Amino acid sequence: MHNKSNIYIDYSFYIQQIFAEINNISDDEECKFVLKEITLKKNDFLLNEGEYCKNIYYLKSGIFRNYYIKEGNEIITSFAFPSDISTILRSILLNEPSREYIQAVTDCDLYSIAIESYQKIKSRYSIIDKIDAKITQLYALMLEERLFSLKFHTAAERYQILLEREPLIVKYIPLTYIASYLGITLETLSRIRAQK
Amino acid sequence: MHNKSNIYIDYSFYIQQIFAEINNISDDEECKFVLKEITLKKNDFLLNEGEYCKNIYYLKSGIFRNYYIKEGNEIITSFAFPSDISTILRSILLNEPSREYIQAVTDCDLYSIAIESYQKIKSRYSIIDKIDAKITQLYALMLEERLFSLKFHTAAERYQILLEREPLIVKYIPLTYIASYLGITLETLSRIRAQK
DNA sequence: CGTGCACTTGATTGAAGTCAAGCGCTGTGG
DNA sequence: CCACAGCGCTTGACTTCAATCAAGTGCACG
Structure with missing residues (x-):
């Protein structure tokens, strides 16, 4: 990927x-x-x-x-x-x-x-x-x-990379923060997560 | 700006x-x-x-x-x-x-x-x-x-910054290159330039 | 003179943003 | 102990803005 x-x-x-x-x-x-x-x-x-x-x-x-x-x-x-x-x-x-x-x-x-x-x-x-x-x-x-x-990389790919780096720790970061970091909205990130 | x-x-x-x-x-x-x-x-x-x-x-x-x-x-x-x-x-x-x-x-x-x-x-x-x-x-x-x-900065702002850095030299760069650098299409950059 | 390239302009499409509602927790106070 | 308020996240409907597709213009060069 x-x-x-x-x-x-x-x-x-x-x-x-x-x-x-x-x-x-x-x-x-x-x-x-x-x-x-x-x-x-x-x-x-x-x-x-x-x-x-x-x-x-x-x-x-x-x-x-x-x-x-x-x-x-x-x-x-x-x-x-x-x-x-x-x-x-x-x-x-x-x-x-x-x-x-x-x-x-x-x-x-x-x-x-x-x-x-x-x-x-x-x-x-x-x-x-x-x-x-x-x-x-x-x-x-x-x-x-x-x-x-x-x-x-697309936002979706960069989300994946972030997850791979710190799979456990990322759980503690509110989705809003991750979306902001990726440069997309909360809603779009939620949809990226949904399709898999 | x-x-x-x-x-x-x-x-x-x-x-x-x-x-x-x-x-x-x-x-x-x-x-x-x-x-x-x-x-x-x-x-x-x-x-x-x-x-x-x-x-x-x-x-x-x-x-x-x-x-x-x-x-x-x-x-x-x-x-x-x-x-x-x-x-x-x-x-x-x-x-x-x-x-x-x-x-x-x-x-x-x-x-x-x-x-x-x-x-x-x-x-x-x-x-x-x-x-x-x-x-x-x-x-x-x-x-x-x-x-x-x-x-x-938006793509338009970054174009402006590029122009300010090298106003003369940028003229020698094909628009396609600048658009690619800014992460937008040739057409969109052309429209950015048009409105001013 | 015509072919090709660089750029512009217009019409249409599509992906992400926005707005709005809903779900499922958790924690607090009546 | 239940009720409900608030938060984090999801889902849906609609909108917006840039990408795409498609011509068209002007200029440079053989």
């Missing part, structure tokens, strides 16, 4: 390497500030529209969603699942306020990586810099794959 | 830095193999579907397009304009054959950066590695912006 795609990338291998390196060099003061473990309740916000994104989030368990509001409607741009990374690149790289919200769809456990400290650490320890460069490459790959998929 | 967006990023600043660094260290044998200047005639191919992408292309003048074929139809995924970078990340990072063609839409002047040599150079000169990391970040940002734009 559809090509194998890299719309979803498991970053855990590289993230764990970075965490391990940070632990190794724990005599560096800055390391205390880099990593924070966070738990969120369903519907809690990680970031509001208009805020400056100061962190990269690495999701251990749960789901969050990115969305913006246009003409009063919530439009979901992406979900994050366990072992995904979520952040607002535009806000971080251009130092601009976010256009999007990041919100917990279910209860979540995650790591928050503070950009400012992280950047200091990276500049001091080139091994971390190297791993980080690899993660950025994979992140770019994932984005390119999503762009490709958006053109290549 | 639409938010300022970073769908198109000018990489020339960083690319020139990298070229300058490469010139500085020209005693390194590898440098000879990294950069190649290429000129293409309209409709020449830089990469065919099924080939392994071994280069990153930096466009000096002209336009090229990325497209794939689905059910006999050419579907354009992106254009590259002067100062753009074009490559097939998936092919490079995962060492897979390309699903896409890269083809010159007009006569083009470009630099071809040979990945293999480039990677060696990067590992030897950390300054180049640093600039490259920055380029990768910007590349990821650009992709994220395109994804956002695809949801946020």
Whole structure:
């Protein structure tokens, strides 16, 4: 039905390497500030529209969603699942306020990586810099794959891919959210599900 | 009508830095193999579907397009304009054959950066590695912006953005290509243009 | 001069959106 | 304990807008 795609990338291998390196060099003061473990309740916000994104989030368990509001409607741009990374690149790289919200769809456990400290650490320890460069490459790959998929696959196919990625977890996402993510209406998605 | 967006990023600043660094260290044998200047005639191919992408292309003048074929139809995924970078990340990072063609839409002047040599150079000169990391970040940002734009803007708005980016150059692109890029039919694009 | 290509315009079709109602839970209060 | 309000999802009828099909125009080039 559809090509194998890299719309979803498991970053855990590289993230764990970075965490391990940070632990190794724990005599560096800055390391205390880099990593924070966070738990969120369903519907809690990680970031509001208009805020400056100061962190990269690495999701251990749960789901969050990115969305913006246009003409009063919530439009979901992406979900994050366990072992995904979520952040607002535009806000971080251009130092601009976010256009999007990041919100917990279910209860979540995650790591928050503070950009400012992280950047200091990276500049001091080139091994971390190297791993980080690899993660950025994979992140770019994932984005390119999503762009490709958006053109290549129909909404029905992309629903199928989503189901295959996280068959169990998707059950916890309201249909409205999934429809918004796919760019179709609730009703159309319901009809897609019906015919099978 | 639409938010300022970073769908198109000018990489020339960083690319020139990298070229300058490469010139500085020209005693390194590898440098000879990294950069190649290429000129293409309209409709020449830089990469065919099924080939392994071994280069990153930096466009000096002209336009090229990325497209794939689905059910006999050419579907354009992106254009590259002067100062753009074009490559097939998936092919490079995962060492897979390309699903896409890269083809010159007009006569083009470009630099071809040979990945293999480039990677060696990067590992030897950390300054180049640093600039490259920055380029990768910007590349990821650009992709994220395109994804956002695809949801946020209508086809008509995205046509407008394309026109604003390259008002002169877009004239050389057949309407069929632009329609394919926007994900609409030739006829619909013609009607969009008519009403104004 | 005529053939082909790029684009436009018009008429018809079809798929997804909209509007509206209904079903089956769950949870709360009389 | 039942009643019913609310939510998440489904289903149906109707509408809308882009795709499709089909001509037609203008221009470029041999």
